[in-house]
Ligand code: SF4
């Protein structure tokens with residue numbers, strides 16, 4: 001057996017990249033046990049062990065670089081929420097990825113994604129001038145000096161054909177509720193959340209700085225996000241770079257307006273609807289009630305609670321750059337979620353995140369359950385309600 005080499009240089013480098021708490025880990029293994037990878041079979045499940053990966057990081061030892069290990073974490077936060085030592089596990093993952101990606105060794109499947117974010121300001125290979133294509137026929141207002149909120153639409157909902165319906169629905173409902181909002185458009189760049197989680201710190205800084213300069217030059221004070229990933233990043237990662245605004249997810253704002261009687265939802269839907277808590281809205285941002293209040297506000301809807309809900313919600317597997325991963329059927333977390341919904345008698349599974357919408361739709365199709373379960377984004381139900 002080859003002796004393992006401990007590298008103090010690598011250990012220090014990983015710590016400097018943001019893994020300041022990696023040495024707090026006492027190797028109890030709770031993180032590994034709580035990880036959704038324990039709930040699916042397959043090669044990644046067999047290879048990826050977050051406790052062990054962090055041990056290698058603590059020692060600066062080789063063995064974590066393999067793609068199936070280093071890029072397996074979806075940054076769902078389940079382990080981090082429950083770590084008895086308060087280890088910032090996701091920062092450790094990000095830093096260990098950074099030690100590889102920063103050295104120009106990103107996995108081949110991620111290079112076009114990172115390249116597109118560099119060149120086009122979004123990871124979806126979408127041209128900048130098509131960023132506003134989702135607005136066609138909607139008369140979406142432009143952000144100006146007298147506008148209260150800047151609506152930041154996630155790149156996924158600017159370019160992905162299914163997801164553009166989320167952007168259109170949010171804009172439609174905001175208009176219906178009389179919210180003063182506007183968009184900037186083609187000059188906007190990706191919030192950079194996935195790029196940072198993938199370990200491309202330089203790219204994240206470039207995207208963030210470009211957005212901060214743009215938003216500040218336009219006089220932005222308040223932002224509505226369509227995606228929980230943008231919400232989390234603007235709130236938690238931009239302030240230290242000079243981006244400080246009031247940031248709110250659309251569900252949070254609309255739930256407030258509904259409670260104040262400023263949003264009416266006239267049309268109902270006699271269906272059993274389960275709500276899937278997105279990790280970045282729920283566990284990471286602690287927003288559990290707002291989407292449920294909106295769902296309950298829809299006439300005739302029968303809300304269904306999934307067994308694994310709120311703090312214990314099961315990840316869809318789309319975070320941390322995993323939305324670009326090719327995962328064999330039978331190994332997808334989303335498939336477990338579809339089974340949860342069907343077994344709970346739901347006819348529809350709705351969520352409040354474009355990544356979850358994408359992952360759950362794929363999982364529903366791969367299980368061939370489209371006839372039993374419809375996958376939607378909450379904004380679509382709200383837009384349908386107002387007609
Ligand atoms: S739960 Fe926390 S302390 Fe325990 S092994 Fe995981 S990171 Fe380390």
Ligand code: SF4
Pocket residue numbers: 031034035036037050072073074075076077078079080089090
């Ligand atoms: S953040 Fe989620 S996917 Fe990543 S190691 Fe922790 S539990 Fe597993």
